[in-house]
Amino acid sequence: MFKYEVLKVCKQSGARVGKLTTPHGEILTPVFMPVGTNATVKGLTPRDVEETKASIILANTFHLYLRPGEDLVAKAGGLHNFMQWNKPILTDSGGFQVFSLSKLRKINDDGVTFSSYIDGSKHFMSPEKAIQIENKLGADIIMAFDECTEGNADYAESRTALRRTNLWLDRCYKEHKNENQMLFPIVQGNMYKDLRIESVKRVLDYAKCGFSIGGLSVGEPKPVMYEMLDTLREFYPVDQPRYLMGVGSPDCLVEGVLRGIDMFDCVIPTRMARNGTAFTRNGNLTIRNATFAEDFLPVEEGCDCYCCRNFSRAYIRHLIKSDEILGGVLLSIHNIRFLTKLMEDIRQSIWEDRFGDFYKDFVSKYKWGKS
């Protein structure tokens, strides 16, 4: 049911194109996966998401457990049916929420006790429970329940979190019974090379058709993240996709592929869209800014997305300034399409053994902020 094949390795860079087969379809890697935490990519219909050529999206166990509840999703026929997305879905386990909602939780080896951000009610999440919920939600790929630490966590704290992540990893695999779902283990270890290496070795004892790298892009500088990826690289088996969790700025995607990463997800294209910023190959454009008030060009010339084919920067700026929902919707469409197109172009350059050149060209043009 699950299969990963490497289709091509770039002679110039070593980056690769692969194909991951799942019950709901095939995914060409390297791939960017848009995030739809609450069983919706914010603001977009599945039709919109499909038009961006996204081949797989994320949803979140933690959020769907709190509302509407995994039983209701199961009753609806599973996530695919509930949200009307018939391509692959990956559910995150809620491990990241242990980190991002840290003020609301208490953690020990058994699991995590936390207060709901919705109504303050007390809940308990364990590796077993997370897997049970993910089984009910029915995504194609499900994530192990891990403990993610902050970018500046000290060694002792990082080691404790890793020990717990490892403990939980075993419990996740014992609990997981649904053969229609591939369980990905998660590498942790913060910014400590020895912990990262220990973690990846451990993870590979469990990984069958894919594994992921978590706990990066959590506040550390980008070069530190790249260093961690460089450290891990020699341990990767060739026959499994490698998923770098939570990474999605255009420059990080390119840097990640160069370091052997096959899968990425991130909220950043949709969040930045709602906050008025667009990705382009020449750098980010804060469409909200006054400079675009009378700019009647599309967000990015040459882009084939619905937004760029039809609307001007001036119009989108007007929508954003007027707090009209459509502004965020259109920019979300563009930003996601920008990333899926970036991945298409990366794959093409790998096929043609020129990803090294593509990388240099991209990095020389793309700027994150104002230059």
Add this chain to the structure above:
RNA sequence: GGGUAGAUUCCCGAGCGGCCAAAGGGAGCAGACUGUAAAUCUGCCGUCUCUGACUUCGGUGGUCCGAAUCCACCUCUACCCA
């Protein structure tokens, strides 16, 4: 014609003798955002030679050591009475 209330920095609006360049909104401008408690958050928002100085609170004149705040007249606005 008579009466009453009012005129505050782009807008709304607080201030009612010193702690006022003047609360709070809004608008405007800019920044942040990486497994989404984020259509959110942060900063700036009179001028300047900017750890200080200068010019502002309808206008003019006055009282006072000191006025956006008190007094007089004027202008305008709203409502009421004729």
